[in-house]
Structure formats: structure tokens, C-alpha cells
Amino acid sequence: MLKDLFIGLSQNQFLNSAAKKYGLKLGAQNVVAGTNIEETIKSIKELNAHGISCTVDNLGEFVYQKEEATAAKEQIIAVIEAIHDNKVDAHISLKPTQLGLDIDYTFCLNNLEEIVAKASDYDIHVNIDMEDHGHLQPSFDILDELSSKYTNVGTVIQAYFYRAEEDIQKYKNYRLRIVKGAYKEPEDYAYQDKKDIDKNFIKLIEYHLLHGKFTSIATHDHNIINHVKKFVKANQIPNDKFEFQMLYGFRKDLQLQLASEGYNFCTYVPFGNDWYGYFMRRLAERPQNLNLVVKQVFNK
Ligand code: FDA
Secondary structure (H helix, E strand, O other), X not given: OHHHHHHHHHOOHHHHHHHHHOOOOOOHHHOOOOOOHHHHHHHHHHHHHOOOEEEEEEOOOOOOOHHHHHHHHHHHHHHHHHHHHHOOOEEEEEOHHHHOOOOOHHHHHHHHHHHHHHHHHOOOOEEEOOOOHHHHHHHHHHHHHHHOOOOOEEEEEEOOEOOHHHHHHHOXXXXXXXXXXXXXXXXXXXXXXXXXXXHHHXXXXXXXXXXXXXXXXEOOOHHHHHHHHHHHHHOOOOHHHEEXXXXXXXXXXXXXXXXXXXXXXXXXXXXXXXXXXXXXXXXXXXXXXXXXXXXXXXXX
């Protein structure tokens, strides 16, 4: 029930636009690294000092105007320049809908190509985040086109999709982030039951660890993390073949612990003033995250 409510709120375009005007509110500042590049680089440096690398996401969705998509592209290129200039350990995560996928496929592809080409000049990886099922195939098509020219690009496999197993086999030679899946998807396309999703998640992770190029295991679920720790040990999978990923601000102790245990760890660092949809999806995943809101309201 609460999950559906927050997913519904995350897609409310009126609230989304209103939130942009008011800066980081409702506790969002606990899970969003900053509203501009300078603040974000500072947060990345702090994480790097603990041996944690970062993947940076310029927050944004519901982009239906070319000017807005072009501005997002320019901002992401500015982040790439800042990563390079500051010599921080970070790469890029981006969402095709922010770069014009809902406007025009070729326009979006060209925007992504400019970003990937610039990142390639500096040897910076670009991850194409995966959104809902309506955007899945065109996002894979973009990946196919870009990876025919560049090697610094990868994507995400969402374990709730029935097609995920086929996708992971097809893309085994890519650097892949594997996640459970964050959007509300219909039964025709995706598992609904948590147990089925978890089972498929583990199956996909094990497959890519054994056969894939590089695996980013993106989860806050300690049961999955403990399973992976045992699996890599039993199968002698070296540390440089995988990393754990978590979102900025969540399970900070566990993030530090995994890094100090010698695992590669990467924090997903979202920034910008378009934080609303991202924040609502985090509340949908785990209503206990409402604590962040409550703390904010009472700690004024
Ligand atoms: P889940 O929410 O299923 O929780 C499982 C258990 O873990 C909980 O019952 C609890 O015991 C524990 N737990 C979870 N969070 C906790 C917390 N904060 N504190 C204490 N215990 C906690 N999705 C997508 O569709 N496309 C994408 O591109 C991405 N990208 C992405 C990047 C990164 C780095 C991450 C971490 C996640 C994504 N996701 C995503 C989101 C992903 O699909 C998923 O919705 C969330 O990670 C939530 O699922 P979890 O696996 O984290 O655990």
C-alpha cells in the first residue's frame, strides 16, 4: 500500500516541479549529496578518503523539452570535467529519459554519445541506469549503438524482469550493475513476489560473477551481501572482478565496513535540485526511510 502511494507520488509531475523550486527538503539532504557540482565533489572526496569510489547521478526525470535534456547533457559533461580536474575516483550514472528518450530516440542517442565520448577521453566509465519497462528496450538499443564505438559503457540488469536472465547472457561481456528493480511493473513483465525477485537476483549475480566482465552488486540487503561474500570465496572470484554498491546516505556503517574489509565499494551519489522522484522511490522501497523525514521535521 505505502509502496504504491510513494511510487504514485514519485510520478506526480506537479509535485516534481514544485520540489525543484524549494531546494532539498523533507530530509532529502540526507540522501542527496548536494545541489551543485562543487558540493558533490566535496562529498566524493570524503568518500574517496575512506577507500570508497563513487558513481555520480545528476538527478532528473520527466524531461519532455529538448532544452531541458540539452541542459542535463551539459551538466553531466561538466561533472565529467570536474571528476577529471579534481582527480577523484568516480564515474557517471545517467538516465536516458533525462537526456531525451521520451522526446526523440536519435536526439537522446546523440546526447548520450557526446557524454560517452567525453568520458572516454578521460577514461571514465558511464553507466546507463535502467528505468521502467517502457524504456527498457530503447535503452538497450542505445547501449548496443554506443558499445559498437566505445568500451567505457555499461548498464543495469533489474532482477524483477522475466527477461533479465536472457539480457544478462547477452550482455555478459559488459560491466553490469545488478539490482532488484525500483519501479512498479505489471505482472506481464515482472515478478511481483519478493521471494521470486530475491531468488532471481542471486541467480543473476552468480551468473555474472562466474561468466561476466565485472559485476556491481547494488543492494542494501545484508542477506544478499553475505551470500555473495561466501560465493566469491567458494568460487575463488578475485576482488577486482566485482564491487558492492549502495546509495548515498543509506547503511553508512555497512558501506564503511565492506570497504574496510577490502572489498571494492562504490557509492551511488545523486545530486541536483530534481531530487523529488528519486527520494519518493527510496520511501517506496523502505517506508522506514520515513525516519529521514521525521528527523528532519523535528530537528529544525
Ligand atoms: P530491499 O529494499 O529489498 O531490502 C532488503 C532488506 O535489506 C530489508 O528487508 C532490510 O532488512 C535490509 N535493508 C534495506 N535497506 C536498509 C536500510 N536502509 N537500513 C537497514 N536495512 C536495510 N533500480 C532500478 O530499477 N534501476 C537502477 O538503475 C537502479 N540503480 C541502483 C543503484 C544502486 C547503487 C542501488 C543500491 C540501487 C539501485 N536501484 C536501481 C534500486 C534497486 O532496484 C532497489 O529498488 C533498491 O536497492 C532496494 O532494494 P535492496 O536490494 O537495496 O533491498
